[in-house]
Amino acid sequence: MKISRELKTGIVAVGVIALFIWGYNFLKGMNLFDGPLKTYYTEYNNVQGLNTSSEVTINGVVVGKVISINFNQNPNKKGQLIVEFSIENDFEFSKNSIAKIYSASLMGGKSLAIVPSYEGEIAKPGDFIAGEIESDIFSTVTEKLNPLQAKVENVIVSADSLMTGLTDVLDVKSRNNLKSTIAQLNETVANFKQISESVNNLVKTNDEKLSKTLTNTEVLTKNLSMLSDSLVNADIGKTIKNLETSIASLSSIINNIEEGNGTMGKLLYDEQMYTNLTNASKELEELMREIKEHPKRFVHFSIFGKKDKGYQPPSSEVKE
Template sequence: MRNEVKVGLLSLATILILVFGYKYLKGSNIMDRTNTYYIRFRDVGQMDASAPVLIRGLSIGSVTKIQLDPDSADWVLVTIAVKREIRLPQNARAILVSQGLMGGKALILDYPAVCLENCLPNRSFIPGEIAGMLSSMVSKEEVQEYAKSVGSQLNKILDTAATNENVQLAATVKNVHLILANLAASTARINQLLEHSAGGLDQTVQNLETVTNALARNSQALSNSIKSLEDISTGIAAAKPGKMIQSADQALVESQQALRQLTQTLADSKQTIVQLNEVVGDIRSGKGSLGKLINDPALYNNLNRSSRNLELLLQDLRLNPKRYVHISVFGKDGTPYEVPPEDPADR
């Protein structure tokens, strides 16, 4: 046989073993012939898709799929696979129970009698119910049996005590009767409270389980955090906190001194600003030379005209120097000055 054929057969066998093992771990056997049924619940309480399906403690199938009901957002649709030899009657019901305080969920199929004819066909719907936490762990028959046994024993004791002629004992028996009556009323009240709060208790237990699992998953991170805190504490101890506090006190004293100097500087600046405001007020009111210079328009106009005349004089001196300077080498009089046609001084 060629090596390629051997490798192919080995791979096929490995795949088949993996598929069979996966189905087996999920509680189903691919060799079993099963029927499929559907159940609706308001809340499945974090039930796994591989939860067992039981009849009187015997596993006869498993949950294969859990999804929101496509026809209604208020329901969860659970799909189960039951061995084909199990014939369910029309009045069968599926009860969702808890397998202990920290256990998972399971489905119990309950029906009064074995179905001989007109049984539920494949892919039928089964009515679903949710059992409380206490009723999941202890059945009603067991509770009734224990209560009946305890009651009979108490009746024997009380009848024996009642035949005694002792008045005090008779009064004690009467008080015991009253206590038992009150206890019965309290028990009934507690049962009502437990029935109403069963869902909340289940959710609390599930939350505790979730927290425990989260702590287990993050135990390494918690250990690292604790070690980091220890390292920080060691570093603080090695850093001599007394010297650090002394340095901080010194820095605080220096900061206070700088703050006092800054306060004095601000006070001096405020006084300077007040004096500057007084000077500006005097200038605006026309006091002093600068105030008269700024507020006297006649002085401004005179300065403006003087500046203009000085500009014309300098321009005329540059253009007509002969008007102001006469140079005679041989002692002759200069020619008379002629005013140029573009003389700005004649304008």
């Protein structure tokens, strides 16, 4: 049986179309010869460069491919991305597993790794798996360098402002004043050094005297300590009690005097006694004056034993 050219051409065309369809689906991660695929879904805010046909691995073994990446049509999740991926073998894992995007190479290619969990309900095709993104070395370095870069920029700006301020402040006059101040400071340091050397020499010269002074101070301190102990051991309470008794007696005497009791009180407050003493004083004064003026009236003596005639008033008094 001869096959016509048209039939051959049709068979080749169908083969090419079938091969094209198989290749297209293979590039999308679906192998038509493996039978029906188990597909799962996960969500991300950013897929970090993950694309369709990226490998899906479990424990480092390639088990599937990323089929599609589409925006979520839910208005409440606008902007989020839904990733559909396939698993080509019968490996089972629970819904608590994690779909993690990671860097497959240093060139920046991304892959999807299933971190399996075996606790809980087994995931079925069409279920959603929680998604995570693993930081690669470049993103980690970038995250670390971004704050450092901001700090360096702030430091540079601050340093520039500082240098500008110093340039404005340190004009020619200010620089000359600063030089003069530094020179004076050097001179002050030199003087302080001389004073320090003088003090050292003074201490060395009077070392023996200082030692004697410290020894005497120590002895004096010991004596004061002994005196303090003696005062503590002395019967101070008895002395204070006797002093209080004496003060009370003196206060009683003063009160009696103020009240006019006793000789001293009567002498101070009895007007009659004061009058009598005043009169007696006056009479004594008159008597003394009379004795001085007329001693013969009061004293009679004779060397030759002349008889004392007794007191005779003067002629003036007789006539009277």
